[in-house]
Amino acid sequence: MINWFKYASPRTFYPLAGRLIPWFGAASVLLTAAGLYAGFFMAPTDAQQGEGYRIIFVHVPASWMSMFIYLVMAFWAAVGLVLNSRLSAMMASALAPTGAMFTFLSLWTGALWGKPMWGAWWVWDARLTSELILFFLYMAFIALQSAVDDPRRGDKAAAVLALVGVVNIPIIYFSVQWWSTLHQGASVSLTRAPSMATIMLAGMLLMALAAWAYTIATALRRMRCIILERERHAGWLNELKEMQE
Numbered sequence: 001m002i003n004w005f006k007y008a009s010p011r012t013f014y015p016l017a018g019r020l021i022p023w024f025g026a027a028s029v030l031l032t033a034a035g036l037y038a039g040f041f042m043a044p045t046d047a048q049q050g051e052g053y054r055i056i057f058v059h060v061p062a063s064w065m066s067m068f069i070y071l072v073m074a075f076w077a078a079v080g081l082v083l084n085s086r087l088s089a090m091m092a093s094a095l096a097p098t099g100a101m102f103t104f105l106s107l108w109t110g111a112l113w114g115k116p117m118w119g120a121w122w123v124w125d126a127r128l129t130s131e132l133i134l135f136f137l138y139m140a141f142i143a144l145q146s147a148v149d150d151p152r153r154g155d156k157a158a159a160v161l162a163l164v165g166v167v168n169i170p171i172i173y174f175s176v177q178w179w180s181t182l183h184q185g186a187s188v189s190l191t192r193a194p195s196m197a198t199i200m201l202a203g204m205l206l207m208a209l210a211a212w213a214y215t216i217a218t219a220l221r222r223m224r225c226i227i228l229e230r231e232r233h234a235g236w237l238n239e240l241k242e243m244q245e
Helices: 010-042 051-083 086-118 126-147 151-165 169-178 198-230 237-244
Strands: none
Touching: 010 051, 010 086, 010 126, 010 198, 051 086, 051 126, 051 151, 051 198, 086 126, 086 151, 086 198, 126 169, 169 237
């Protein structure tokens, strides 16, 4: 059995991240290629929305990841706050930019989808508005950490903000059911059969897996950068540099 707790320190996590990044990076490229091919070339044309619906193969996985990454970021921020764990706070910091990117991608692809479907780039729909608030939460988390000179104090302040912002996630997810909204309901659900062709579902799930692999690869790479910045005076880092030379 692998003792994963030994990787709970920057010294042991840094080389592990370096070994994992190429694998998840390659997986993200292959899964993206497969997902885009299935969604753009193999999936049939939608009877109501025509070819324009194909943007869902980017929009839906991006929307899923925007919410999921925030929950994971808030979890690691809470662990860092409660247990005073340096690596947990670093992980929250590493996830935030990728979460903000997926949220922006969700908003932008949603606008491209909404224009031909609704006749407008943007409406103050409950789902769209709460997703925009999520983007602001990500940016506020990043800005708050950067604004505080002491990284430890910045981590704690940003962790509190992240935990408060978690209340927005169920609002995004259930907004279609709670309020009258233009946004269509979920096509994929854990409680009922999917309302789309199998190849459509396969393409969407491949893109979702690609987004997961990309998130892990970029978070690990950013983690290594954060470790180098915050641990630059640590003796183990100097030893690692000497071994590499």
